[in-house]
Amino acid sequence: MTTALPQNNARFLLAARPVGAPKASDWQYTTQSVEAPADGEVLVEVLYISLDPAMRGWMNEGKSYIPPVALGEVMRALGIGRVVASRHPGFAAGDHVTGLLGVQQYARVAGSGLTRVDPALAPLPRYLGTLGMPGVTAYFGLLDIGRPQAGQTVVVSGAAGAVGGVVGQIAKLKGCRVVGIAGGADKCRYLVDELGFDAAIDYKTQDLKAALREHCPDSIDVFFDNVGGETLDAALSHLARGARVVICGAISQYNNTEPTRGPANYLSLLVNRATMTGLVVGDYLPRWGDAIREMAGWMAQGQLKAREDVVSGLENFPTALLKLFKGENHGKLVLKV
């Protein structure tokens, strides 16, 4: 099926490697003409772009779990869109797909990197949140690495974020006591009143260590960390014997211009015979579908709630991304193109 191609593709290129928080001059907002897909490729109109903390890491030089974005390249991002033209047998114009589409209006990508999604089953942004990378991260990070048992205490930082909210709700489904750490009274109310957390700690106004002692009288069996820094140290100081610490991210450290703050309380791992383990969700690709199916089932039964924070306008990408690092997003942060 062939349709007239759109003319222009507006996009954000990485212009410089940021020092600290990404600033306007680290981006180049340009337009290029749209090219027809080659054999095996698909042209996708990008509808929603996922804004994730991991993107900050992709902007740095050096070895990581995937190569950095090169200077002058379209900024890497997960997204969801509609197929405009396809030369891949698996996709036809009109299909809705998700994959690494980049921060742009139109993505010409290999069909092998795309997954079809059904817009009738869930709102499209949800496939970038609970039914996407953050949800699957929460699912395997908690269940495979955290291994919570009924009656145990699970603490999650960044609890009102895309990953944290899912972690806490799944831990509740597994019969745990769940305490969330988030910034601000609104987020804390949301965690307890809407998502069913047992308690929430506002790190902006409360003493973290004292609050953890208060809300976790039996110490912490599973700490799921999205934040790092002081938050990680406070949790380490209150581990239960045999605790599991899941290192999912460290958003407090990503814009550091000084070296990362290492967890000074790491010897708590020794005292408590505890384990700290890192997680990269890409390792779970073979079991991705299992996680999505189970979470979709919980959603259908009202046991798993999702929330997206949608910012509109591709041109607002640089400022929208910063909301993550300021803790201004509430739920999964998504840019509507």
Place this chain on the structure above:
Amino acid sequence: MTTALPQNNARFLLAARPVGAPKASDWQYTTQSVEAPADGEVLVEVLYISLDPAMRGWMNEGKSYIPPVALGEVMRALGIGRVVASRHPGFAAGDHVTGLLGVQQYARVAGSGLTRVDPALAPLPRYLGTLGMPGVTAYFGLLDIGRPQAGQTVVVSGAAGAVGGVVGQIAKLKGCRVVGIAGGADKCRYLVDELGFDAAIDYKTQDLKAALREHCPDSIDVFFDNVGGETLDAALSHLARGARVVICGAISQYNNTEPTRGPANYLSLLVNRATMTGLVVGDYLPRWGDAIREMAGWMAQGQLKAREDVVSGLENFPTALLKLFKGENHGKLVLKV
């Protein structure tokens, strides 16, 4: 069996909680008269006292895996001795025993806390080293937590110490490439020439990161850490995917007057899907005998070598203990009473 009791018991009491390295005034060297054992107790003449890095932790106030030594109490230490008088059915005068005997000439202790050893099978100090707590720590820390596989790379810090030397030799027995980190050319030569390590890095003269890159071309699968600080950070910067980091100790940090230096490179756990796990050897009491039997077998076959560093004179305890923190001991450090 009754014999005349000795008159006096010289002993070291903990007089003050040290700030930094323990100094003379942190100890009180006193004599008390020897008391006959009560029912269930045994009076032991202490022959050798084990000097271990863990003792520094026992001198600090606060929660740890065992309560701290109280001020005014005999300093806690593992030891080996000969039974002088027994009111416990399991022991008779003349038996050689090991247990928490304290830094003193005579220990009056519950028989239930003692284990008999055979002086004909190995020199007595060996029961405080490779055939004692450090050996069992090495055995389970490496095999249970590190889980090395043939062909993998194992790096151990404090490699010429009581634990490290055993870790490296067992890793060689399991078919691994083994690299030791130690201080000084003598120790490094010993690791390679005597214990069969593939390489040794002298942290006092070499750039640790560069040397790890050179000697671990396939990165580090198992890092067994006795040192902490810069050493841990250097190893974290060179982990293989799925690596296991065993936190056995952090001797570089025990005398800190500032907070412990946390591993700034801990996000390497995330990038490499690696695990960092703490170890307290007391958890392995039920399997202690299995470890000793297997290691004694390796020793009998010449596959596991042991070395003790014996200092003489109970009165030298305070300065002898400091050798550990200065890295002056070569093999298991033991005080001959």
